[in-house]
Amino acid sequence: MERSIRMVTVNIDGKKIEVAEDTTILKAAEAAGIWIPSMCYSDLLEPYGVCRLCSVEVIRGKRSRIVTACNYPVREGLTVNTNSDKVKWIRKILMELMYSRWPNVPVVKEMAERLEVTKPRFVSLERDESENACILCGNCVNICRDVVKASVLSFEGIGIERKVVLPFNEQSETCISCGACAYVCPTGHIKIKSLETERGALQDFYLGPKSAINIPTLQAVPRVPVIDKNSCIKMQTGGCGICSEFCEPGAINYEMKDEEVDIEVGQILVTTGFNLFDPQQIPQYGYGRLDNVYNSLDFEFMLNSTGPTGGTIQCKDGSEPRAVGIIHCVGSRDENYKKYCSRVCCMYALKFAHLVKDRTKAEVYQFYIDMRAFGKGYEEFYKRLLDEGVNMIRGKVAEITEESYNGNKPHLLVKCEDTLIGKFREIPVDMVILCPAIEPAQDAAKIKKILSISQSPDKFFLERHPKLDPISTMTDGIFIAGCAQGPKDIPDSVAQASAAAARILSLISLGEVSVDPIKANVIEEFCSGCRICNNLCPYTAISFLEDKKISDINEMLCKGCGTCVAACPASAITGKGFTDEQILAELEGLLTV
């Protein structure tokens, strides 16, 4: 039941103001444009009234008393004096006491100035000269307890020995590192250190901290904010929930959960894509360690007009690079990492060179092993780049280092052998773009197991036939397309996916499919349920019947490969048309001729 809001009229410094009942004096005064000083007030918290600076004089009838404006609710006919001599006197003493104790904290200094306190009369025993001293406002303690509901921080001691502490002065396991305490700290006494940047890890293209609610990318469809449940205070401790108070349409739902939906389908097209090789595996290239060494996706992000730099190419310090090195085959065509060619890197590297030339005045150096401009119009593009004056150096880069000459700002040095002139070269550049190998998706092995398909030695999904049937797999009804099958560029992916879609449609229009008659089956009377076969079926056709304690083969899934037939130690599994007796009789027939 909603309580109707009663409006009341109060008198603040002679002004008549109409506000909702129970509004605090501070808020009512703010609405009237009257300033009341405060050091500890925060919109995010229940008023705590600890700094006492907001002390005002309230008069009801003939009685006058001093109260804190931040937590005193207004009633009809209340008269408030925010600037009486008594109030001023109290504020001055309070401010002098604070100023004497924390003379260098900016917020204290500022407030003192505003309240015209220049030189405190007192000498504090606890005088703290530091600029970010803790002024005991208690905001951190309150937000941790009331909003975050983690209750990690608390006060210890009384009087001049009061201070904010962690339990037992040790790092707390209850702390979820939400950073709320640092956020509300008015002096910067509490700081959040990012362990990520300290370790030098470059998890993503680093754009500074994200909030717990964000829109993943500007191209996101649908373009709505999402809550990162690992960062959201509400989802971690059940506290906070501030966003739902602010969201007027009430669109925020904390109860929503990831859900598993079972959908029955007849055919599956696997297009699970690829992972980018992590160039940190090649430490001499300095990715994640040296500034201005990017991988191709980072750079693509930078080129994006909705990206962090709005599409301008710039170094970390904001300057335009004077020279850019683009390194091909990072991890691909390399005996130590991936032996295969990733196929797309040469062309996007050329595109990068073109865009760098287009958007900056930088020199561009391409370090390549072989230029593989194999597609339609690609060779022409390569020729065009040569005309644009891109420097092509044929040779594998040995190392990238950071150098600085004569105290100038440091730049990168790309060391390589130029195999066309037979010389070792060191090229100074401001930015390096690595073109890492395309590698199979990290969970390809899991998908392989779920779908009973195979992987080729390079771990991409294996097609039924490399030339004649590159879209289907050994499992009927499962098709593959795109980089899940092997590195390929966009036109090839589109072509393969279209072909797979057409194949799927042709089977749908048939309505029914015929299956091979060669199957394995379990002879129940011989099976003792040793379960040796249970894990073997590449098509997951074998299950264990708990009630009968024997194994069973699903004939619709079985492809008749015979793996289980060979493995069954009791010969309880036979292949239809390939029983032991039949094979032995065939052998006998062969050998008696």
Next chain:
Amino acid sequence: MKPKLALYWASSCGGCEIAVVDIEAKILDVADFFDIVFWPCIMDFKYKDVEAMPDGDITLTLFNGAIRTSENEYLAKLLRAKSKVMVAFGSCAYEGCIPALANFYDKKKIFECNYINSPSLQESSKNVFPQTHTQMPEGEIEIPEFWNTVKSLDQVVDVDYYVPGCPPQSTQIIAVVEAVIDILKNGKPLPPKGTILGAGEKTICEECTRERKEKKIKKFYRPQEIIPNPDECLLDQGIVCMGPATRSGCDALCIKANMGCRGCYGPPPNVLDQGAKMVSALSSVIDSTDPKEVRDIIKTIADPLGTFYRFSMAHSIFHRVQKMEEEEK
């Protein structure tokens, strides 16, 4: 007239004889029902007694032990001729058993080991080989000839039935004895020739009460290397257990003692070669796809041939390991 019973031990340890006696009071029924005409281990009979019998005079012969020497073979053939029903009793007669592990080598190698290289030989006894005929002042001594290859009974003579086990379990022997007495007393038809008596029709896993899971083996352990969980499948724990490739019948005796099944009950009904089946099964559940790692895991199986063919060497499809230039006779 009582039916006649013969028992004989060829190349065997004697465990089968003990197993027969181990049927306790039931042995009295046997003695009561049968006229025991030949049982050299228990009673004093001579070969000439058997030789004197007319063909087919013995109703039932329980023959244990493998065929190792000329004497073994002679007695096998003799008893076959004199018996109506010939039973290969125990693992040695059925499929070669421990004596047939000698088929990894030939006579020459075995003699070298025993009469030249054996550390227990005195210097003076070295290089003294047994001779089939030795002339002594008292006359000629003849001992049986040691053959190159150990054979199972059915590789030498026609066998009617088999009783597996090393030794066959007393409960199973009792069941067989009762069945035989029942058949003979009541004139019931005999089971079809070649039947395996005193055993189950599935594998040991059927009798094993341990919990089995999907198998994935990263390392094989020898029994002394770990203390296995008594509720979990030994094979799941990496202990080579022949149970999955062994005929049921012993009530999973070794497994109940927390030891892997050794496979003495022979191959299950549908299986031709027990060892090959087990190799095929185990190689299917090795938890690796890296050829080098697979090799390393396989190396953790101690004595694979002796483990997988501990009981079935003679009867296996390869019969013996080294190919002989000339098999004697």
